[in-house]
Amino acid sequence: MPACVPTRAAHSNRTKRVHQPHSPPPGPRRRPRIAGADVSASIAVFLIALPLSLGIALATGAPLQAGLVAAAVGGIVAGRLGGSPLQVSGPAAGLTVVTADLIHRYGWRTTCAITVLAGLAQLGLGCLRVARSALAVSPAIVHGMLAGIGVTIAVAQLHIVLGDTPQSSVLDNLRALPAQLANLHPAAVSVSALTLALLFLWPRLPGRVGRFLRRIPAALVAVAGATAAASLAGLTLPKVDLPSWRSHALAGLPEGPVLGLVAAVLTTTLVCSVQSLLGAVAVDKLVAGRPGLSGRVGRSDLDRELLGQGAANIVSGTLGGLPVAGVAVRSSANVQAGAVGRNSTMLHGVLVVIAALLMVPILEFIPLASLAALVMAVGIQMVSLHHIRTVTRHREVLVYAVTTLGVVIIGVLEGVTLGIAVAVAVALHRLTRTRITHDVTEGVHHVHVRGQLTFLAVPRLSRALHLVPQGARVVVELDGSFMDHAAYEALQDWQKAHTAQGGSVELTGRRAGIRIGEPGSTTGFRAGGAAAEPTRETSSCRCSPWTPWRNHQCAPPRSAPDAGGHASGPDCSEGPSSHQLARGISAFQRHTAPLVRGELARLAREGQRPSQLFLTCADSRLVTSMITSSGPGDLFVVRNVGNLVPPRGQESGDDSVAAAIEYAVDVLKVRSITVCGHSGCGAMQALMNSEPGGAQTPLKRWLRHGLPSLERMADDGRPWARLAGRAPADAVEQLCLTNVVQQLEHLRTHESVTRALGEGALQLHGMYFHVGEAQAYLLTGAGEDELFHHVEAADLTA
Numbered sequence: 002m003p004a005c006v007p008t009r010a011a012h013s014n015r016t017k018r019v020h021q022p023h024s025p026p027p028g029p030r031r032r033p034r035i036a037g038a039d040v041s042a043s044i045a046v047f048l049i050a051l052p053l054s055l056g057i058a059l060a061t062g063a064p065l066q067a068g069l070v071a072a073a074v075g076g077i078v079a080g081r082l083g084g085s086p087l088q089v090s091g092p093a094a095g096l097t098v099v100t101a102d103l104i105h106r107y108g109w110r111t112t113c114a115i116t117v118l119a120g121l122a123q124l125g126l127g128c129l130r131v132a133r134s135a136l137a138v139s140p141a142i143v144h145g146m147l148a149g150i151g152v153t154i155a156v157a158q159l160h161i162v163l164g165d166t167p168q169s170s171v172l173d174n175l176r177a178l179p180a181q182l183a184n185l186h187p188a189a190v191s192v193s194a195l196t197l198a199l200l201f202l203w204p205r206l207p208g209r210v211g212r213f214l215r216r217i218p219a220a221l222v223a224v225a226g227a228t229a230a231a232s233l234a235g236l237t238l239p240k241v242d243l244p245s246w247r248s249h250a251l252a253g254l255p256e257g258p259v260l261g262l263v264a265a266v267l268t269t270t271l272v273c274s275v276q277s278l279l280g281a282v283a284v285d286k287l288v289a290g291r292p293g294l295s296g297r298v299g300r301s302d303l304d305r306e307l308l309g310q311g312a313a314n315i316v317s318g319t320l321g322g323l324p325v326a327g328v329a330v331r332s333s334a335n336v337q338a339g340a341v342g343r344n345s346t347m348l349h350g351v352l353v354v355i356a357a358l359l360m361v362p363i364l365e366f367i368p369l370a371s372l373a374a375l376v377m378a379v380g381i382q383m384v385s386l387h388h389i390r391t392v393t394r395h396r397e398v399l400v401y402a403v404t405t406l407g408v409v410i411i412g413v414l415e416g417v418t419l420g421i422a423v424a425v426a427v428a429l430h431r432l433t434r435t436r437i438t439h440d441v442t443e444g445v446h447h448v449h450v451r452g453q454l455t456f457l458a459v460p461r462l463s464r465a466l467h468l469v470p471q472g473a474r475v476v477v478e479l480d481g482s483f484m485d486h487a488a489y490e491a492l493q494d495w496q497k498a499h500t501a502q503g504g505s506v507e508l509t510g511r512r513a514g515i516r517i518g519e520p521g522s523t524t525g526f527r528a529g530g531a532a533a534e535p536t537r538e539t540s541s542c543r544c545s546p547w548t549p550w551r552n553h554q555c556a557p558p559r560s561a562p563d564a565g566g567h568a569s570g571p572d573c574s575e576g577p578s579s580h581q582l583a584r585g586i587s588a589f590q591r592h593t594a595p596l597v598r599g600e601l602a603r604l605a606r607e608g609q610r611p612s613q614l615f616l617t618c619a620d621s622r623l624v625t626s627m628i629t630s631s632g633p634g635d636l637f638v639v640r641n642v643g644n645l646v647p648p649r650g651q652e653s654g655d656d657s658v659a660a661a662i663e664y665a666v667d668v669l670k671v672r673s674i675t676v677c678g679h680s681g682c683g684a685m686q687a688l689m690n691s692e693p694g695g696a697q698t699p700l701k702r703w704l705r706h707g708l709p710s711l712e713r714m715a716d717d718g719r720p721w722a723r724l725a726g727r728a729p730a731d732a733v734e735q736l737c738l739t740n741v742v743q744q745l746e747h748l749r750t751h752e753s754v755t756r757a758l759g760e761g762a763l764q765l766h767g768m769y770f771h772v773g774e775a776q777a778y779l780l781t782g783a784g785e786d787e788l789f790h791h792v793e794a795a796d797l798t799a
Contacts, residue, residue, distance in 0.1 A: 042340035043348035045220035046089055046331050049376055050076075050349060051356060053330070057092040061100040063109060063323055068092050069357045070322030076350020078316050079325060083309030084302030085281040086343040087288060089331035090313055092323040099272055100324060103265055106257070113252030113318045115262065116325075119269040120314030126270070127307035132278055141397035142404050142420040143283045144388040149408025149416055150329050151383025154376055161373035164189035171409050188236040192227050193374035199223040200378055220338070220375055227371035238368040251321040273326040277310045278303055279417060280327030287336040298341065334379050400424045433457045435481070439465045446473050451480045451595070456487035466495050472503040479508065480595070597633065604634045611637040614665040616658075616744075617677035618644040618684065622772050625677075637665045643684030643740070644676060645706040646747040655706070659751060666753040666763065674748060677768040678741040685736045709747070710740040722787040724769070724778060741767045741780065742787050 050072045058068030075090030083090065103112040126132070156174045157167040164186025168174045203219040206212075231238060255262050281301040288298050306327070313325040335345055392401040403423045407416025435452035446469045450462065469475050477492070484492075496506045611634060615625055619640045629636065639661045646662075647655040665671045678685075687700070688707045695701075713719055714736055722738040729735040745767055748754055757763035767780030769789050778789035 038339040038341050039345040039348065041221075042335050042338035042345040043352060045338040046335050046340075046345065046349040047352040047356070048220050048224055048372065049331055049334050049379060050089070050091055050353060051372070053328075053376065054092050054353070057096075058323060061096075061323065062104050063100065063112070064321070066357075067109075067321055067323045069353055070320050071317045071325050073350045073353040073357070074313050074317040074320065074322055075325040075328075076346050076348075076353060078350075079309045079313035079327075080343050080346030080350060081309075082305070082312050083327075083343075084305030084307075085284050085327065085332075086298055086301075087332065087335050087340050087346070088277075088281050088284045088301070088306070088327045089335050089346050089349065090277070090310065090325050090327050091331065093273075093276055093326040093328045096269075096272055096276070096324050096326060099268060103269070106261070107255070107265070109321075110252060111255045111257060111262075113321055114255040115265050115269055116318030116323070117252060117315050118255070118262075118266045119273060119324065120311045120316075120318060122266060122270040123274055123307050123311030123314060125311075126274060127304050127311060130304045132274075132303035132307050139397065139400055139420075139424045140286060141392045141395075141400040142417060142424060143279060143286060144385065144392060145401040145404025145420055146279060146408055146417055147283055147329050147333065148384045148388070148401070149405040151380040152405070152409050153380070154330055154383075155380035158373040158377035158380065161369055162189065162193040162377060164370065188231075188238050189368070189370040192231050192236065192238060192368050192370045195230055196223045196227040196371045196374040197378060199226045200375065223375060224367060224371050227374075228367050231368050231371070232366060236368075238370060240365055240368055252318050269324055273310060273314065273324055274307060275417065277306060277327035280329050280332055281306050283329055284327075284332050284336060287333055330376070330379060330383070333383055337379075337382065397424075397427070400427060435461070437461050437465045439468050444474065446475045448475065448477045449480065450478065453481045454479065454484040454488040454492075456485055459487055459491045462488065463491060463495070466492075466499075469499070469504075471499075474505045475499065475507065477506065477508045601633055609634055609637070609669065611635060611665075611669060611671055613637070613673040613675060614639065614662065614669075614671045615675050615677065616640075616644055616646065616661075616748075617675075618642065618679055618682060620679060620682065623677070623679050623770060628770055628777060637661075637669060637671060642700070642703060643682065643688070643707055644678050644744060645684075645703070645740075646676065646744040646751075647706045648709075648747045649750040649752065655703070662748070662751050663753045666757050670762075672762065673764040673766055674754070675766040675768050676741050676744045676748065677770060678737045679769065680730075680734060680737065680771045680773060682733070682737050682740075685740060686733050689733065689736060706747075707740060710736060710743040713743050714739045720787060722780075722789065725788055725790040738769055738787075738789060741769060741789075745780075 051069075054068035054072040055065050058065045058071075072091040075092075079088075079090035100112065103115055107115070153171050156171050156178075160167040160174060160177070160181060163181050165177075165181050165184075168177055200219050200223040203222050204215055206214055281303060285301050310325060310327070317323065317325045331349075335349075338345075340346075389398070389401070392398050400420055400423050404416050404420030407419040409416070411419070432453055433455060435450065435454060435458040437451075437458065438447075438449045440447050440449075448465050448469070450458075452458075454462070466477075492508075496508070499506055613636060615629070615636045616639045617623055617625060619642050625636060625638050625640075626632065639658060641658060645658070647658055649659070662674070665674070684704060684707065688704050688711060691701065691704065714721070721735065722742045723729070724738065729738065745765055748765060749758065754763065754765075758765070767789070769778040769780075770776070771778070777792045779792055781788055781790045
């Protein structure tokens, strides 16, 4: 087969595939469609929202209809206008105490008016764009909040599962649990057990039939199955009892002292806003943990979320509903149920309206024990072991534990406030934690300061410096990025006194080559205000930290000419030298190794446990750790010329790639494999320019594994892989894209990959990196729509 550029690349029928940005659309606009995942997720959220809304209304002392109004308005209004597409809003457990107090003091109609005024205040805050401060919340606080709410919900619903009613607090529920276990209600326990069994077993149905049945949401199957079983068995159980709408009260004019009403509005505004913003941040974390979803759902717009919550509270209060806020339980259930857009949230609100108006006879067959079991399962799932391991690894387990316990024992807002206080205390402790060591090597005294040098560390610094005898040679290494004025003066005074007594002092910074305050040089400290930093008027290296990325090879400057007028030593213009590798290793050992030694020691003890296999080209411009923001232990990387995957059964000594795939899947248990191509690939250029026949060099023998990609590109019956937003620049780029798709097909032929895919334990991804644009593209389609969609910056920071 001639290996040349396919003539098909110039066909007019192929140019029609790509439409210019300003060209008319190819056909009539499609009607917006609602994804099936959103429909099923909305049902799952609806089944959770209905009992929770009624329960929260009952706990606050409000009319039970108010909970349904808030759930419907939160889903429809906040879901449509809010800035967090997957966050579900409605009556929240964190607002129970505040709302109950308002009803007790001012009555229900005035409470509705306070809700309206709080919504107006939220609109003002959203217009002022003050919501960004929520991004400063530690992930440990968010995860702790989710875990605390999950524990609270699970413990409360456990009493209903056992056939009793929950108490007002978690501690009361725990104290009442032993007596409840001694007096079980077999009917309620049986229905709850059946619900949980269906809930957890339904997604695990095997085979083709199971794959088809799994399209029906497990929550719907669990509740429907338990309801049918209870009805057929004739069990006598408490069931759903929707109230009448005849006595529903709407908002009225606020009545009461002005200062009290203002305080009530501010309190309601604060609680609703904080809980909604924290919920939005938590939803972003959940979205980032779902492969493939972060590319479709952008990060939450917190200011828009405040505007949406304000509009929802205005509508809810006007219609006689409870205050509305983002609800972590329902939001996490929405994400876990597979929602991909805001249609899920809005549909759940519509379902609440339908249920409240038209489905009363059907809903009244549902046992409360079945719904309680469903909610309890969601609460348990919110206590994530993955989150616990993550915060432990980042040494934030104290913040997580305090937040969780605070939410469980005191309340959501109080627990989050307590978590923020502990997080600030931990951050201040780390900021002021400075290690100062003194040792002697070959007669030279080394004083090493690790961390920020502030006035709090001055006493320890002075003690270390006074251990240096008079006249000694001293090297002071400042391994930190900040020095305040007190530390600057203490160090300068000691330096002057030591040099005056005949000693020498060399002060070095974190970057290689910086020499500060050497005797006889003009280098010193520059102090400004409360901080000071080293100046760099002379140094042995004039290269910026990013210059190695420009193929600039740094070397010490030329020394002064000798007596013969000849300068000694290399300079930066010499390029690579025999000392470059040694200099790089030395820089790593001096500056990077101390920072990563702890993490590498952990990996050495525990072994490697990467989450994915990353198979890419050997091109020197493709830095895998940089473009994936990964670190040691994250990726199992295989690189070869052309990112090729020889199909199963190919011979000629190409077993290294197959061995790496087998090891990654069967031994390391990676959860995903990514095949990454790139622009300007020399292997693809060589493949297109190669002539048939001739000597079979090692490169030609290896590139034969890319011939199926060339054939795929020349096949008129196959669709072309394409980029979102623009046409491929040339035939080489088209082949690079096609090669990624073809190598994924080769990957599926390997036995270990086929088995893991069948078990649902592995995912395959295609990726294309444009070197000149520094832009990554992910393969989002397959079959007739092989589309590489660019990854936005917002997606990477979600």
